[in-house]
Amino acid sequence: MTAAPDLAAPRRLALAQPAAAGAWLAELPELVARRARAWELTVERVAAPGGRTSMTVLVRRADGTPAALKLCAPGASAALEAAALARWDGRGAVRALEAAPEDGALLLERLHGETSLRSLPETKAMLEAVSALHRLWVPPGAGHPFPTVAERTAGLAADGADLPEGAGPLIAEALAARAELLAGPPEEVLLHGDFRQGAVLAADTGRAPWLAVGPDPLVGERAYDLARLARDRLHDLIASAGAPAITRRRMTKLAASVEADPERLRGWTLFRAVESGIRAHGEGRRTDAEALLEFATWL
Structure with missing residues (x-):
């Protein structure tokens, strides 16, 4: 693991559910490591600025393809997001390459997040x-x-x-x-x-x-x-x-x-x-x- 999570990313959740937000933030390094092992990812860096209820880590897959690992905070449904992305299947939206809703994790195509x-x-x-x-x-x-x-x-x-x-x-x-x-x-x-x-x-x-x-x-x-x-x-x-x-x-x-x-x-x-x-x-x-x-x- 070469990057530390941006703990300020999920601002809305931290305000609305401080206990849940704190526990999730503390667990983020292990969540990233677990998904990196399961999906054979090489971590590059945390994308900044962070999202309001999620953190995105720029990664590479085993074949070198760039991707983005999105970790959704409690209260933000990774399962629903994964279902919508699957329904669109790349039509007008980013494509999900992998999903683990139990971890709030989605592996997405890497877009130009700065633009x-x-x-x-x-x-x-x-x-x-x-x-x-x-x-x-x-x-x-x-x-x-x-x-x-x-x-x-x-x-x-x-x-x-x-x-x-x-x-x-x-x-x-x-x-x-x-x-x-x-x-x-x-x-x-x-x-x-x-x-x-x-x-x-x-x-x-x-x-x-x-x-x-x-x-x-x-x-x-x-x-x-x-x-x-x-x-x-x-x-x-x-x-x-x-x-x-x-x-x-x-x-x-x-x-x-x-x-x-x-x-x-x-x-x-x-x-x-x-x-x-x-x-x-x-x-x-x-x-x-x-x-x-x-x-x-x-x-």
Whole structure:
């Protein structure tokens, strides 16, 4: 073993579950060593920066092929991620080469982790992002293990015990939007779940120049995935003159690019921004919380 784990990587988990995070962090060196032995890997170095709920180690397989060993923290489902990557089988996403969900471990194709769509100009980045999403939106398959959007979004009311000042009306609006959006027959498409420009990395696999990573997969309608993308580069948006108008134009273009209902996109964008804002507030990330809740008021 030539590299030590970046113990600061899983920030969100450490805040939400300090005991579990501490135990996982302490076990990381042995986890890496165990997977390296089982999969005949040579460890090169820890990828930096680390993920919010995972650590990635750059490795080489026995035949010299470069790969990336991803170790998911408790609470981040390696089994669901592996199932989604298997379903996509390289179409629009990184390919899983091995999986050991019992260790929270995935062996992935190595992409260019330092280069995401955020390195491109905004217009080009959005075009490439939508192109990647089109490839990811496939039927989930019979007997799939993925939760639904309804199940994934059920926790906002419970998360709101410690509310930012003045957030009550926004939360009520977000919950009303969710109820209306879920009232009709559900669409069943496999979604990335955490799709944003930073989750699409440069690739030289020969399949596509950009591939998605880090899914938090679920089943539902396309507008749910677009809703996270709609607020990308949020701090740049906030610093822009006329940010609300820019945001509304962006959403109109996104909806048109996939023939989605603009009102459904607005509803899910509102809900997801408020949900993320309340979570950020609860984790002590007050600046992020304020930015997300301000964004929600523009919609």
